[in-house]
Amino acid sequence: EVQLVESGGGLVQPGRSLKLSCAASGFTFSNYYMAWVRQAPKKGLEWVATISTSGSRTYYPDSVKGRFTISRDNAKSSLYLQMNSLKSEDTATYYCARHSPEADWFAYWGQGTLVTVSS
């Protein structure tokens, strides 16, 4: 059974940093692109980042490019999201997601971790 368990969320002040983690199990982690998708309170879904199987390629929307960094440790079956210069509009539940083999849709989702950016 595929399992994705996020951790690391919490309350953080604007301008500060936070690092999220996702522990994966139930599949060969190194074979799949992985992603982060977020959802602001009572709002829709927004793709945040994608990383290739080896970690050599990363992709971001303009809203987080230059502030967020996605990374992975295949030996630990873990995915990370380093978030810097946080803004109030980054407040959201952050989901770890496994991409499809074609890497253009999201096959499995974690339960999410809430990040609140507020002073």
Next chain:
Amino acid sequence: DVVLTQSPATLSVTPGERISLSCRASESVDTYLHWYQQKPNESPRLLIKYASQSISGIPSRFSGSGSGTDFTLSINGVELEDLSIYYCQQGNSLPYTFGAGTKLELK
């Protein structure tokens, strides 16, 4: 960026009826259009991939159609457990984008 417009924003339904939800793209996404269901306080789950391809474990009452810019998710015989928010997502080009969602509520 590809903008996905979902309509209606909210749909009031009666159990047993057949309904259709719309997703329109601002430019062609071919069939790289996927549908997700999000129940209250749960993570999203995939319902339909590539506009019309079914997913293992998803009830057969869910179906999808369309290509290019116009897509439809249909539920043939709505059940109470289907009261959720439905999102479309395009995977044709980066950035991946989602529609704002259609909420199904009980009439």
